[in-house]
Amino acid sequence: MRSSAGSSSSSLPLRSPSSEDPRVTRSKCTVIETTRQILKEKGFGGATIEAISARSGVAKTTIYRHWPDPNLLMLDAFAFNRDRILFVPTDDLRADLCDGLRVLANDLSSDEWAPLAPAMFEASERDAAFRKVSKRFMEEKRHPLSHRLTVGVERNELPPDTNVDLIASMLAGPLFYRRLVSRQTIPKGFVELLVDTVLSGVLTRQTLAGPLNKRFR
């Protein structure tokens, strides 16, 4: 599952109709980029129209012209349009899952969008529109994993009764947890340990109720 498309740091986060006035496109992009920046630094509280206008150099009136409701701007700021990373499944399930998780771990460690995520979740908690954007974004993030697992089931690398959705949560969850909840680092080798543990578990799953053989040492 080698990555076949790097994420570009294009400064054109919006797909804009080519019929659009270039001035409009430029303003929009500047504003969105600035908004994202402020959201990262100060969170929702700091992302006022006035602050965005001041830092971006785009006049307040222009911002209102393009986003009648400031919430629409926030939504656009969240709805990235990064180039999608394509994963091509190899025949090595473990390596593919590790690759996918490593990309995720990287994203979570960088400041591309991780510092923005908490604000996104906060907004999602109480607003359906944000919930929608956030959900779609997160589904994209985890798609490579789910996809590879699905393929794995089809190829009989995994048991036919494997619940792909739940296993994907077991793989992605711990990474998010450490970044956002416990605020610990994701140590070197964690991704591999995680994949090995979950994968071994899926392949040899058993219910270990009752006292265990104390076989260690």
Next chain:
Amino acid sequence: MRSSAGSSSSSLPLRSPSSEDPRVTRSKCTVIETTRQILKEKGFGGATIEAISARSGVAKTTIYRHWPDPNLLMLDAFAFNRDRILFVPTDDLRADLCDGLRVLANDLSSDEWAPLAPAMFEASERDAAFRKVSKRFMEEKRHPLSHRLTVGVERNELPPDTNVDLIASMLAGPLFYRRLVSRQTIPKGFVELLVDTVLSGVLTRQTLAGPLNKRFR
């Protein structure tokens, strides 16, 4: 690991010195409870002193009297003082872990503090004081798991090289993930599947690189 103390829904979230004027105690409790309520409903944006005063019936001046800085109030609102749940390890590791995770899953499904969590993470992202409170709180939440795992290693139920911290992340992470990130439910049986998978993985851990035997069906 049966739970030996239920969580009380006491309306006295603060430990207050017994020497304190009962009126002070009452005001403080009312304000904190109201603040928590508003934070759940409207998030940080809605938690203004005026709103808290209006809904709680406690005068603005009184609030400022007790919390010179509104941020201190927010911190107090986050720093619950619920009765600690005590887990007593049994000799059934699996059952103990399931118990611990079920409590967590319950908390995450209820509206005791789960709706508040996103606001907490948002605040933690940019403020050290919130980070501290949040971290302590989360450590408490996960303590039963870590503790039981540590005991498990001591009792030779688990391999001696088990990294308790990382395994705890693998157990708690997926639950948080589904509640906060992917916003999916935690389906019945997930906790058990999770414990069985991770535990099996830990006990039989192996590196499954390369093509797998396609042994299914």
Next chain:
DNA sequence: ACGTTTCGCTACGGTAGCGTATTGTATAAG
């Protein structure tokens, strides 16, 4: 019953952000 503390209430000046209107300028399209 008493003095003290804390309270709720109202009012106040100050600030930040909102959303709109206006005006003159730069720039793209024809």
Next chain:
DNA sequence: CTTATACAATACGCTACCGTAGCGAAACGT
């Protein structure tokens, strides 16, 4: 070159919230 459009800049009224001050009433400890 001309015209239409998008722009920046400024000003404005408005609202929400801030944080403080002063007051009389209520509730506490003794």
